[in-house]
Amino acid sequence: MINIKSEQICKLEKQYRRSLINSLVGYKSLNLLGTISNEGITNLCIISSAFHLGADPPLLGIVIRPERAHNDTLTNIKSTGQYTLNNVLPEWYMQAHQTSASYSSGVSEFDTCGLKKLYTDRFKAPFVGQSTIRIGLELREVIDIDINGTTILIGEIIQILTDDAMITEDGTIDHVKAQTMTVAGLDAYFLPQSVGRLAYAKPGIEPHELSTSY
């Protein structure tokens, strides 16, 4: 076993450290973040920082990094108050990855990377046509993190666009059926396989699988 300590971590070569630290936490939620400017220019970027914050009200958090040219994204979200999160599928994950390239301001990654825009009523921000799970959010809170200059955005889930077949009996999304991918680190993409669903844990009761088929 090795123990990599603080003083060694800060001496690691920059790219190596970035890959190591980015991948430490495990598999991350993978989504395409869709926005539109007040001038009607759409923007799309791949993110792996979305996290569940609460079910009532239904809230998700995302991290926006200043150095990664998400400035259009942040500007769009702040000015329109809306954004979408869309899952990524194996058939077109390379196109999704390509949205992380530093395109000039004014270029829409939807068009350049071949991803279809999907609009719904009462919602300005574009969804991704090819996705199977799509979430429309309204901005609720902006938290500036002084320690590293990132911004945490908290959004409320306003719309969920999917197919009935993707939702199991108890409400849980079937991400295997939805073909949702996950990512580790900066560039390693994965497709998970089910191991089991476990019953609600109680003291004194042995952990066991749920009897549902999924």
Place this chain on the structure above:
Amino acid sequence: MINIKSEQICKLEKQYRRSLINSLVGYKSLNLLGTISNEGITNLCIISSAFHLGADPPLLGIVIRPERAHNDTLTNIKSTGQYTLNNVLPEWYMQAHQTSASYSSGVSEFDTCGLKKLYTDRFKAPFVGQSTIRIGLELREVIDIDINGTTILIGEIIQILTDDAMITEDGTIDHVKAQTMTVAGLDAYFLPQSVGRLAYAKPGIEPHELSTSY
């Protein structure tokens, strides 16, 4: 395609909504969170809210929910300033899930759920012996989220305990080799399979796989 809107979401039956909203974001990072009180009582709970916040300084965020009896955890982290995150493996994921049961204060989930404590020098909080990727963190920031009463904790990575074999040439952790699991929603556990690693994206260059073996 269905469009579940705000007014429908808030009318959903409570458990159904909880399962739906928790699973929307996709696969989540799965970790056991280890702490110790000033009196030396250890605590362990399974979490799926850890997120990467930045590599320099190396930072992770976690969400602590007030209603889920993580109070010992939060008290411990605030009083000692330290905590650990440890990955979960298929061989003992049911024991990891069991740490979510509401045990009385003073009962250590390490002992009750059969998980081994591992200590290192210069670090009070216990790691999980059976894990293959273990992260020691020091608390840097506490953010109270007024909108739903949760707390976001930001911690700096101080120690990384793993085996050399788990780290690939460029620094990325090999989570397949590490047998790291992931979770969707509250109770659906998965083991991912690699689809591909993609090269750094640049405008005008077609997306393509890295030539590395992992």
